[in-house]
Amino acid sequence: MNALHSQAPASETGDEYAFAYLDEQTKRMIRRGLLKAVAIPGYQVPFGGREMPLPYGWGTGGMQVTAAILGGDDVLKVIDQGADDTTNAVSIRRFFSRTAGVATTTRTPEATVIQTRHRVPETPLSNDQILVFQVPIPEPLRFIEPAETETRTMHALRDYGVMHVKLYEDIATFGHIATAYAYPVTVDDRYVMDPSPIPKFDNPKLDMNPALMLFGAGREKRLYAVPPYTRVVSLDFEDHPFAVQRWDECCAVCGSRDSFLDELIIDDAGGKRFVCSDTDYCRQRQQETGQ
Amino acid sequence: MSDAPYLQPAFERPAEAAQQTFRAALRALAEPGLARPLPPTPTLERLAPATYALCLSLLDADTPVWLAPAFDTPVVRANLSFHCGCPVVERREQAAFAVLDAGDLADLSGFPLGSERYPDQSCTLLVQLERLDGGEPVAWQGPGIAGQRQVDLPLPGHFWKQRDLNGDFPRGLDVFFTAGQALLGLPRSTRCLAPIREAS
Numbered sequence: 001m002n003a004l005h006s007q008a009p010a011s012e013t014g015d016e017y018a019f020a021y022l023d024e025q026t027k028r029m030i031r032r033g034l035l036k037a038v039a040i041p042g043y044q045v046p047f048g049g050r051e052m053p054l055p056y057g058w059g060t061g062g063m064q065v066t067a068a069i070l071g072g073d074d075v076l077k078v079i080d081q082g083a084d085d086t087t088n089a090v091s092i093r094r095f096f097s098r099t100a101g102v103a104t105t106t107r108t109p110e111a112t113v114i115q116t117r118h119r120v121p122e123t124p125l126s127n128d129q130i131l132v133f134q135v136p137i138p139e140p141l142r143f144i145e146p147a148e149t150e151t152r153t154m155h156a157l158r159d160y161g162v163m164h165v166k167l168y169e170d171i172a173t174f175g176h177i178a179t180a181y182a183y184p185v186t187v188d189d190r191y192v193m194d195p196s197p198i199p200k201f202d203n204p205k206l207d208m209n210p211a212l213m214l215f216g217a218g219r220e221k222r223l224y225a226v227p228p229y230t231r232v233v234s235l236d237f238e239d240h241p242f243a244v245q246r247w248d249e250c251c252a253v254c255g256s257r258d259s260f261l262d263e264l265i266i267d268d269a270g271g272k273r274f275v276c277s278d279t280d281y282c283r284q285r286q287q288e289t290g291q
Numbered sequence: 292m293s294d295a296p297y298l299q300p301a302f303e304r305p306a307e308a309a310q311q312t313f314r315a316a317l318r319a320l321a322e323p324g325l326a327r328p329l330p331p332t333p334t335l336e337r338l339a340p341a342t343y344a345l346c347l348s349l350l351d352a353d354t355p356v357w358l359a360p361a362f363d364t365p366v367v368r369a370n371l372s373f374h375c376g377c378p379v380v381e382r383r384e385q386a387a388f389a390v391l392d393a394g395d396l397a398d399l400s401g402f403p404l405g406s407e408r409y410p411d412q413s414c415t416l417l418v419q420l421e422r423l424d425g426g427e428p429v430a431w432q433g434p435g436i437a438g439q440r441q442v443d444l445p446l447p448g449h450f451w452k453q454r455d456l457n458g459d460f461p462r463g464l465d466v467f468f469t470a471g472q473a474l475l476g477l478p479r480s481t482r483c484l485a486p487i488r489e490a491s
Contacts, residue, residue: 019306031313035349038320038412039465039478041434045411070308070319156407186482188434190461199297208437217458227321227480230434 042187060218
């Protein structure tokens with residue numbers, strides 16, 4: 001559209017798709033939304049979400065963000081619950097390898113763009129990387145207040161007392177804060193944000209992370225962002241400070257005691273093992289320890 | 292059409308250059324105060340390559356743009372209309388983007404700042420400067436900056452006052468400073484401390 005004389009091919013990859021599937025006008029709209037999201041950390045920017053060739057709940061929001069930011073020299077990694085080899089991760093990786101022709105990887109340090117569903121990689125991210133989160137319900141206040149007009153006002157007024165009431169109800173019922181994922185955070189001392197359904201184990205990684213973090217919610221049509229080196233604080237109480245999950249066991253495969261572990265039932269007698277949820281991290285540790 | 296005297300070239304490879312420009316802009320806003328290079332772009336009269344590149348990659352029919360008098364020429368209007376399809380508006384209140392130069396920074400009133408409920412509905416300023424350094428250093432803090440960053444944009448002192456007047460977080464103006472082929476971001480979230488007087 002910007003070219004005066006040349007009729008540029010619809011795609012550099014030579015197939016029938018525009019680069020990274022979305023048309024240029026849609027990408028511009030998402031890009032403008034992302035710039036506002038970065039300028040107002042933690043604030044949810046409405047955007048004209050498009051229908052993607054897969055159902056809501058499979059990462060349409062994250063895919064639209066990825067499509068808008070992706071360039072020909074990017075290296076893409078996609079994880080689902082930490083794993084590179086699950087259906088959702090494999091199909092999204094193939095989607096962009098077909099529609100954008102970009103290189104893909106499963107190694108965290110090699111990726112420039114990482115699209116993720118429900119985990120932050122264990123390997124520390126660098127300043128040159130962008131982490132794209134798939135978000136089902138972007139509004140942290142939604143379970144308390146169903147009306148969008150009301151939650152907008154609550155954000156405008158910083159009326160976040162109900163979030164603490166919700167956490168307090170946990171304490172009253174269970175004796176501790178039982179919220180284990182999608183644990184609400186305050187971004188740069190202003191907006192309360194849903195970090196997407198990552199385990200609260202990953203919340204500390206959001207704080208002052210060197211990587212840019214972008215969030216896309218496809219069904220709810222919202223974008224939000226946490227810039228690099230931004231304070232992200234998990235909500236808590238003085239007498240019930242925020243704490244992450246701990247395991248008595250270590251990973252059955254790589255022996256890690258520092259990573260987030262999935263519980264696997266391994267026999268009919270209910271025997272169980274724990275393994276790393278981050279498959280790349282686990283594989284890397286196996287190579288290092290020579291197992 | 293072919294002999295229209297006004298029309299000038301834009302991006303050679305539109306999809307690619309628009310993406311590269313956007314990524315530089317995203318990074319500039321995510322890490323305020325660091326200058327970022329942009330892909331090679333032609334100039335358009337007084338619009339420097341970086342300013343023109345931002346227009347080409349971000350503007351379209353959905354984004355009314357306000358041009359400062361210095362940039363409001365028939366050629367600029369014709370080319371922005373042709374390449375971007377963006378309406379050029381007369382009133383600042385209607386603008387989603389505005390193109391200014393250093394001389395326009397004495398008065399930043401009138402541009403949309405967004406509302407408390409929708410702070411994203413604010414104007415983005417593209418401010419074209421001669422260069423992105425050599426001015427009085429100002430300490431920037433906030434999201435995107437680990438600790439503190441000294442930025443020495445050559446800006447008139449009244450810019451900082453204007454920025455304070457036209458911003459009450461989360462409402463406010465986001466600024467891209469451009470010079471030549473480079474840009475530097477100043478989002479509303481950045482806290483700029485009073486200029487530091489040098490001892491000399």
